[in-house]
Amino acid sequence: MERLEWGPWGVRAFTADGRVYPADRAVVALPLGVLKAEGVRFVPELPEEKRQAIERLGLTDAVKLFFRFDRPVFPPGIVELYAPGAALEECWSNPLGHSKGIEVLTALATGEKARALMALPEERALREALQALQQALGQPSLTPSKARLVHWRDDPYTLGAYSMARVGASEARQVLAKPVGNRLFFAGEHTAPNAWASTVHGAYASGKRAAHEAIRSAYREAPLGPRRGLRPSLPPPLPDGRPAA
Amino acid sequence: MKTLVIGAGIAGLSAAQELRKANHQVILLEARSRVGGRIHTDRSFAEVPIELGAEFIHSSQVPTYSLAQKLGLRTFHYNQHNDTLVRLPDGALRTIAEVGTQKQGYDNVRLVDWPEVNGEESLEAYLERLGERPIPFKLQEYISDFDHPRYLSAKAAREYLCDPSAEEGDYRLLDGYD
Numbered sequence: 001m002e003r004l005e006w007g008p009w010g011v012r013a014f015t016a017d018g019r020v021y022p023a024d025r026a027v028v029a030l031p032l033g034v035l036k037a038e039g040v041r042f043v044p045e046l047p048e049e050k051r052q053a054i055e056r057l058g059l060t061d062a063v064k065l066f067f068r069f070d071r072p073v074f075p076p077g078i079v080e081l082y083a084p085g086a087a088l089e090e091c092w093s094n095p096l097g098h099s100k101g102i103e104v105l106t107a108l109a110t111g112e113k114a115r116a117l118m119a120l121p122e123e124r125a126l127r128e129a130l131q132a133l134q135q136a137l138g139q140p141s142l143t144p145s146k147a148r149l150v151h152w153r154d155d156p157y158t159l160g161a162y163s164m165a166r167v168g169a170s171e172a173r174q175v176l177a178k179p180v181g182n183r184l185f186f187a188g189e190h191t192a193p194n195a196w197a198s199t200v201h202g203a204y205a206s207g208k209r210a211a212h213e214a215i216r217s218a219y220r221e222a223p224l225g226p227r228r229g230l231r232p233s234l235p236p237p238l239p240d241g242r243p244a245a
Numbered sequence: 246m247k248t249l250v251i252g253a254g255i256a257g258l259s260a261a262q263e264l265r266k267a268n269h270q271v272i273l274l275e276a277r278s279r280v281g282g283r284i285h286t287d288r289s290f291a292e293v294p295i296e297l298g299a300e301f302i303h304s305s306q307v308p309t310y311s312l313a314q315k316l317g318l319r320t321f322h323y324n325q326h327n328d329t330l331v332r333l334p335d336g337a338l339r340t341i342a343e344v345g346t347q348k349q350g351y352d353n354v355r356l357v358d359w360p361e362v363n364g365e366e367s368l369e370a371y372l373e374r375l376g377e378r379p380i381p382f383k384l385q386e387y388i389s390d391f392d393h394p395r396y397l398s399a400k401a402a403r404e405y406l407c408d409p410s411a412e413e414g415d416y417r418l419l420d421g422y423d
Contacts, residue, residue: 013251021272023247023248024247026251027248027250028251029254074330080323081338082332082341082389084385089389096294102293104291104295110390111392112392158282162283167397167399168365189256195407195408198391200299200302201302203254204255206259207259207262211259211260214248
């Protein structure tokens with residue numbers, strides 16, 4: 001979707017291949033990265049307060065690294081390693097590997113460390129991350145049979161890993177969650193309360209919350225609802241002159 | 246009643262499901278050729294699945310935990326107590342359980358009485374005000390999951406630390422998040 005038109009008459013989504021989807025309301029569950037990059041154009045644009053919150057809320061720089069080893073790496077009963085201050089602070093194991101006699105470790109780098117890794121060619125980044133892992137584990141000769149890294153920054157449909165409450169942005173998620181004009185309702189991890197943001201459960205709960213806001217709004221405007229079928233105006237005609245459904 | 250849902254990540258999917266229950270006609274738009282967004286399991290890297298995006302269910306206190314239970318999905322609990330090693334400044338590896346008993350507070354957010362935050366101060370400034378006390382593992386993890394404390398909002402971090410989801414370990418969906 002390239003553009004979302006909204007107004008008292010309803011909403012209308014325009015896709016890149018020229019299709020138009022009219023509806024009464026929309027739940028916008030786009031990632032924060034896409035909103036920040038204005039990957040979708042809102043017409044008219046979103047209220048100032050919302051645009052400022054989109055800008056203020058941070059996006060975490062995060063890199064996930066995966067290493068497969070032919071033998072277990074952690075001692076029995078251990079599934080996670082935390083090395084505060086090390087070049088790679090967190091890594092954990094997929095316990096299913098243990099029953100197969102292998103180890104698959106996942107490490108997460110964020111902030112400065114992630115930015116440094118993302119600036120390197122992939123092969124070098126993996127080599128440096130491996131050194132950090134060897135150091136953290138105190139196993140300098142540890143060699144993986146396979147390695148891979150992933151970050152979501154360059155994915156055109158995501159453009160970032162997950163939201164981050166930067167200094168000064170403690171209220172931003174609350175603003176991002178607010179409906180606009182009884183037409184637009186907002187969901188996504190970045191609209192969850194701070195305690196639940198940046199997680200799947202936060203995103204999941206936000207979808208329910210946004211849906212219920214849309215359902216209540218529809219009820220208020222329904223023919224038998226309190227405002228008895230008020231439908232303020234008709235949508236503007238489509239750009240190519242077709243009548244607006 | 247017709248409602249568009251834009252984006253078929255978990256937020257869009259849960260919204261669509263609720264709207265359908267209320268008899269809304271739902272049109273779900275997704276740019277990719279798959280649903281799930283930042284939930285994306287890969288089964289080609291190794292014999293066991295890896296999660297390219299989201300990976301854990303953060304505690305049994307959250308709705309996705311109940312959902313996994315309802316759907317009968319296999320989970321594995323990372324208790325982050327005696328199954329997690331911490332590397333100490335001298336290079337020694339100890340479990341959080343061991344370190345926690347030595348330095349009270351390391352493994353339990355509840356043992357800390359989190360003072361109020363001064364307006365929009367950074368987590369770094371807030372921790373400096375708290376003085377020399379061991380940082381609980383869940384706060385360490387919060388910092389490691391985001392960025393240096395000088396960039397983070399103390400108020401938001403405190404809201405997380407006071408939430409029940411910060412009080413226990415994580416669960417992994419053994420057969421993949423998708």
